[in-house]
Amino acid sequence: MAGLAWSLAACGGPDQGASASPETILARDRAAAYFANGALDKARAALAPLLAGKRPAPQDLLRAAAIELRAHELTQARDFAERALAADPKNAGAHYIYGRILEQQDFRQTEQAMAEYRRVLELVPGDVAAKACLGRALGLLDPH
Numbered sequence: 001m002a003g004l005a006w007s008l009a010a011c012g013g014p015d016q017g018a019s020a021s022p023e024t025i026l027a028r029d030r031a032a033a034y035f036a037n038g039a040l041d042k043a044r045a046a047l048a049p050l051l052a053g054k055r056p057a058p059q060d061l062l063r064a065a066a067i068e069l070r071a072h073e074l075t076q077a078r079d080f081a082e083r084a085l086a087a088d089p090k091n092a093g094a095h096y097i098y099g100r101i102l103e104q105q106d107f108r109q110t111e112q113a114m115a116e117y118r119r120v121l122e123l124v125p126g127d128v129a130a131k132a133c134l135g136r137a138l139g140l141l142d143p144h
Contacts, residue, residue, distance in 0.1 A: 058088040
């Protein structure tokens with residue numbers, strides 16, 4: 001699921017495509033390659049310059065959240081996801097990743113995670129991943 005979170009972070013959003021500098025695109029591509037190969041420390045390092053500014057792009061904050069989620073660094077993952085949501089409250093990917101983080105064992109905030117998945121479905125009706133996560137979360141609340 002962390003790979004799906006990375007894919008969601010790569011979709012659209014501000015500072016994407018033609019408006020991104022070649023250096024930014026290269027940093028994102030490097031981070032993605034490292035992430036795909038499980039080299040999370042290298043993925044963090046590649047992404048770090050994009051996170052260092054005053055207003056990092058929400059998509060880069062989501063990429064950072066995905067890295068930390070995969071590394072089971074849930075507090076850091078939550079912090080990045082919350083920053084992404086603050087920067088772009090209508091970002092379905094941010095709500096999805098935040099929901100995934102909230103479901104994890106360290107937090108077990110299943111009801112809040114379900115609210116995040118419902119928000120994804122408001123923003124992107126029919127989203128299969130959000131439906132699957134919502135169904136799983138409902139099962140956690142009522143296993144019978």
